[in-house]
Amino acid sequence: EKDRVLYFNNPMWPGEAHSLKVEKILFKGKSEFQEVLVFESASYGKVLVLDGIVQLTEKDECAYQEMIAHLPLCSIKSPKKVLVVGGGDGGVLREISRHSSVELIDICEIDKMVIDVSKKYFPDLAIGFEDPRVNLHVGDAVEFLRNTPEGKYDAVIVDSSDPVGPAIELVEKPFFATIARALRPGGVLCNMAESMWLHTHLIQDMISICRETFSSVHYAWASVPTYPSGAIGFLLCSTEGRSVDFKHPVNPIEKLEGALQHQRELRFYNSEMHKAAFALPCFLKREVSCL
Numbered sequence: 001e002k003d004r005v006l007y008f009n010n011p012m013w014p015g016e017a018h019s020l021k022v023e024k025i026l027f028k029g030k031s032e033f034q035e036v037l038v039f040e041s042a043s044y045g046k047v048l049v050l051d052g053i054v055q056l057t058e059k060d061e062c063a064y065q066e067m068i069a070h071l072p073l074c075s076i077k078s079p080k081k082v083l084v085v086g087g088g089d090g091g092v093l094r095e096i097s098r099h100s101s102v103e104l105i106d107i108c109e110i111d112k113m114v115i116d117v118s119k120k121y122f123p124d125l126a127i128g129f130e131d132p133r134v135n136l137h138v139g140d141a142v143e144f145l146r147n148t149p150e151g152k153y154d155a156v157i158v159d160s161s162d163p164v165g166p167a168i169e170l171v172e173k174p175f176f177a178t179i180a181r182a183l184r185p186g187g188v189l190c191n192m193a194e195s196m197w198l199h200t201h202l203i204q205d206m207i208s209i210c211r212e213t214f215s216s217v218h219y220a221w222a223s224v225p226t227y228p229s230g231a232i233g234f235l236l237c238s239t240e241g242r243s244v245d246f247k248h249p250v251n252p253i254e255k256l257e258g259a260l261q262h263q264r265e266l267r268f269y270n271s272e273m274h275k276a277a278f279a280l281p282c283f284l285k286r287e288v289s290c291l
């Protein structure tokens with residue numbers, strides 16, 4: 001912290017830093033897994049930071065939460081059982097709750113401090129935990145998935161932090177294999193997949209692993225100004241079974257009963273944004289094979 005500005009730098013984006021002006025530090029703590037910080041910023045509302053990396057701000061969280069939830073759930077008809085890995089702030093749960101077809105939402109978050117801090121400082125996200133369809137499991141997702149019955153879920157959403165610290169195992173092959181096993185035939189995975197500007201090697205590795213495990217793999221992205229480079233990607237994968245055309249939502253949000261009349265308006269996602277998210281720049285198509 002210098003002149004009440006926080007600078008975020010990390011080996012995941014060497015040679016650059018992004019910064020936010022701090023109005024007030026609201027919480028600083030160290031959990032069993034990571035350092036947790038919440039502050040009021042001058043221009044993006046409250047900010048949640050884990051191990052020095054911005055996870056969300058009140059101003060732009062809508063883009064990430066809405067896209068990571070609705071890209072998969074609007075790509076299949078009538079999703080019923082959904083698993084969220086990570087997502088302890090509750091924002092993804094809030095978005096899943098727009099889908100009236102969903103009967104069960106399991107969430108496995110490793111760090112209880114993230115949940116507690118979100119409930120205190122980010123009620124607009126943590127409201128997601130109030131949905132009666134939500135079952136919270138605090139623990140290791142790798143272990144949770146190992147004990148999950150085969151074919152249980154229609155969709156799995158991995159809302160993890162970056163693959164440093166507690167999320168390191170979440171970009172490795174055994175993890176994706178347990179997800180594929182937990183999905184029904186034709187079920188879908190949406191996995192946070194970093195920045196195309198900064199992490200083409202990591203994206204390539206994730207895509208290569210997923211191609212060995214899933215029958216289709218696609219990359220989509222959205223603009224989130226407070227994430228490094230201002231962009232975040234999503235890997236969309238489906239298991240063998242009924243084929244999934246991710247690029248053309250078969251379950252459009254505009255036609256879902258109650259989805260737009262939710263307690264909170266959609267701010268970012270719509271069917272146009274869904275289709276546009278799969279348009280990829282030339283450099284990414286060149287640098288990452290199979291896109």
Ligand code: PUT
Pocket residue numbers: 053054055159160161162192227228232
């Ligand atoms: N779950 C938040 C993702 C952060 C990516 N840097």
